[in-house]
Amino acid sequence: MTLPTVDFLVVSALLFAIGAVGVMVRKNPLIMFMAIELMWNAVNLSLVAFARQFQAISGHIFVFVVVVAAAAEVAIGLIIIVLVFRHRDQADVDTLNAMKG
């Protein structure tokens, strides 16, 4: 038996919405970063669902490339967060106002 593709796409859309809320509402840079990871993976889920729907293995290859890009992004992003917040009292993106106009 095969599960309907629509159900996976609904889960994917809801996961993406949860991640977007996290980025907009939270101020802790680490949790914002994890919310971005949620959104990457929501998109991966819909890519895999569409790959099965259209029997296209290229969708799987694309998800593989996305995973590699996400791993690189996490490495760079986390080192930047560590450098910026190591000597601060607050882990809060609102305190980053050095470029305020």
Next chain:
Amino acid sequence: MANLIAILAGVLCLFMGVVVISAKNPMHAVIALVANFVGLGVLFLLLHAEFLAVIEVIVYAGAVMVLFLFVVALLMAGTRAPQESRGKNLPGQVPLALAVTGVFAALVVFALAVRTVLVAPPPSTTDFGSITNFGRALFTTYLLPFELTALVLLAAVIGVVFLARER
């Protein structure tokens, strides 16, 4: 049976996603995100993406989240741990964020409900998404993108070493 597993995994994913964005302690958020990735791995397996399900658990729940764990332990440990300031949001920040993403999610779900062609998936050929087929596609048709991912990782490694060097 597959239906039940899919529902359980989907509910686990969504619940753990909510836990991630509402956790006060970043350490709890990391653990919830690991559970979220395991649930996603189950969904990938149900969609015949065998290799990607393994990658999801090993690379994401394993490597990437251990990196997160190290950084949380480095930044948030000790008595002088930096805290997130509370109750100083922009005017209407939380309601507006919820409203915008609520409208987005409602639009997507509505569009999917209208487009009924996706309800009945084509019967999967028995070996679609098998590791054999995935590997063959990765190392023949998509060899150049595969090699370029190695370049992306190399650039990331050089960037991290450059940023983390002693000054």
